[in-house]
Amino acid sequence: AETLKISTQYPDGNAVLNELKRAAQAIEEQTEGRLELKFYPGGVMGDDQAVQRKIRIGQLHGALIQSGALASAYPDAQVLNAPLLFRNYEEVDAVRAELDPVIEAGLADNGWQTFGLIEAGFAYGMSQQPITTMDNLKQQKLWLPANDPLSEQIARAFDINPIVLNVGDVLTALQTGAIDAVVVPPVGAITLQWYSRLDYLTDAPFMYTYGVVALSDRAYRRLPDADRAILDAELRKASATIDEQNRVDNQAALEALKKLGIEVVEPGPEDMAELQRESEAATSVLIRDDQFSQSIYERVRALIERVRTDS
Amino acid sequence: MNSLVSGLIALFAVLGTPLFVVILAAAAWGFWVSDIDLMVLPIELYRLTENTLLMALPLFTFAGYMLSESQTANRLVRVSQAALGWLPGGMILIALLACAFFTMLTGGSGVTIVALGALLLPAMTQAGYSERFALGLITTSGSLGLLLPPAIPLILYGIVAQQMDVANVDIQSLFLAGFIPAVLMILALWLLGLWQQRHQAVPLIPFNLRELFDAVWESKWELGIPVIVMGGLFSGWLVVSDIAAITALYVLVIEVAVYREVSIKRLPAIAAESMKMVGGILLILGVALAFTNLLVDLQVPTWVFEWIQTHIDSRWVFLLCLNVGLLALGAILDIFAALIIIVPLILPVAMEYGVDPVHLGIIFVANMQIGYFTPPVGMNLFIASYRFKRSITELYAATLPMMLVLMGIVLVITFWPDMVLFLVR
């Protein structure tokens, strides 16, 4: 019997892991025990870099991993993370309908077998003072995660000087005032308790975030065709389920944040236009620095424009 | 073959092979048997660079070495005797509070023993306590403050629990719940000290306000250290590694330029000496990561707790077994690894037995705290053995009474949830 060992930062008992375990059980039953999936939750195998090293040496075979972690294999996967790219989920769905297969194929060509993109949601700017203009934004003591090259590049492109901390230090830093703004999906703001130290949410989706279940090509190719088909079907089903559930959860979390006293502020039309302009300028810096290619970005923009003119 | 090699490694361990070699050998053998590329060993060692918290270890240690090179211990003795010399066991209380305070900041990875040990050991023996008692007390107290805010283990527990959608586990509740047990432990060790040292001639000193004032004035610069630490923590300097850096710089300045008890020429030697010590500890922590990873890979913790779940049906028996299991795990696993691996496994089980999740967090950390000095492999025993140049067996004997007392407290914590949850409700 083959065993695929898969790492994730999601803790045991979390709904995401439960869904993955359901898929694992279905796979084991359908392959009559020939193929088993073992999960290593809660980041016990280390951070994204350590996990990729372990996949390299074959201790692990795959991971549920953030898109940024696979950027070194296929940079264009990061195009969906461009700042202020989307305005709503309608645009996301339109783009993803066409781009998901492109990204998956790109990853597959570079050694990573994936089973559908898994939305982690829009990350919003949340702060202790309202942020509605670019000047507001630049005045914030904004947190950025340590060891996250794309965030680092985005901050540079915007010419803002953020404060870099590990995720675990953020709550304390908010309490002490060392930082006063973060960019985070609503579910994260609630589970990590950050909302308790924040007062405002800027109603402009700053960044779209997603992950994938990625298996190393080497481990994947080793499997017999029949088992591979079963694995494909079940992991696709699980990825789609988590993808949908995460959207529902994030929308619920956004409503919950409002009930918890977070005030939603909206930039005026002029400020919004300026934010858009700055974001596009930042995006061209990202393209110049090879964070993703001009061609894929233009393709995404064209899709978004089509949605915007239709509506 | 497997047991032969395990036996051989154990033999080399007792023959005096460096501990990092023993752990590395055990991990290497385990991975070899599991058919995993041994490149996993350097990959795990490199994970030392994942955590900013570890920076506190060299920085606080250097500060501690600087303090121990100067007359700080004498000044500390003078202040504490002036303040609490009239109270029986005053110096014991000072030592306990100082250690709890330091551990609270560093999470208990041995910094306390390294940084404060060389200060408190002479201070306590000079005050008239027996050396063996002082050794035991300091070794035990190296993990005493883990239940006090802002100790990282409780924060980590809260985050893990919350990500599992367990209700009512906010971090403030954990901090509040940890307070009474921590105070209880300090008081219990103080009382133990009073009883253990009842035949020891520790003269009481009548209280004199003038003497207290003079003593405080003499050590006013060193008393700035807790001010920096507390101030940094509650006002905006935030992370522990920052506070450690500021403390290191501050101590350097006061000992070299203000008290002038350490010459600039001595500095490189002190730096090298303290870092030699830290290097030894860090390397052990690094290879322990590899060994922990082996256990994780083999899913050993999962088996242990699945076994518990199927073989135990009473809540009280479960809690008792939980204590025993956590104690054993605490003695071999790093506390953060233990939290990340074990909490998701036992929290659902515990809740089925009707255990409050906040209560469980306190039980968990309290057991891990004792695990730090549980023979034969508690980390603090090795650190103390190294720091005080004493044999490990001497330390087993010295810490035994304290361990029994703290186990008693853990039982009280475990079986009297209302006491733990009193402040939360």
Place this chain on the structure above:
Amino acid sequence: MIWIRRLDAGMARLEQGLLALSLVAMVSLSVVQILLRNLAGTSWFWIDPFNRLLVLWLALLGALVATRSGEHIAIDALKHYLSGWPAWLIERLATGFAGFICALMTWHASRFVYDEYVYNTPAFAGLPAWPFQLIMPIGFGLMAVRFAAYTFFGQGEGDHE
């Protein structure tokens, strides 16, 4: 043999110097970062990852110096009850075993660094990680050599601090 002694003494000075330097760098960079954070409301990306790498350097350099002066943390329960040739034999066996394990680690750490070079893992500020990781094979390699020397020639007399 004199030149070996000289080389060894030179290495010892170099290691101790690097140790002290790493500490100084860690303290000053942390303080700079705190000042930036609290006075200028900004921070430099590379300081934190660099400081975390320094932790690794401290671990290996410190352990290397400790190897030289025979001051590693060990469970030496048996040693206290033995003297004469059994003690001699045990010490040689223990250091021999340590040398073997360190050599094993040197080999795999070298493979690790080579892999990181091939995959071009970044450290910070666009720099590659592998030069910073070299301390692992070098540190374990030197420890292996030292343990081997102690196995065959015994722990040097004049080398203790």
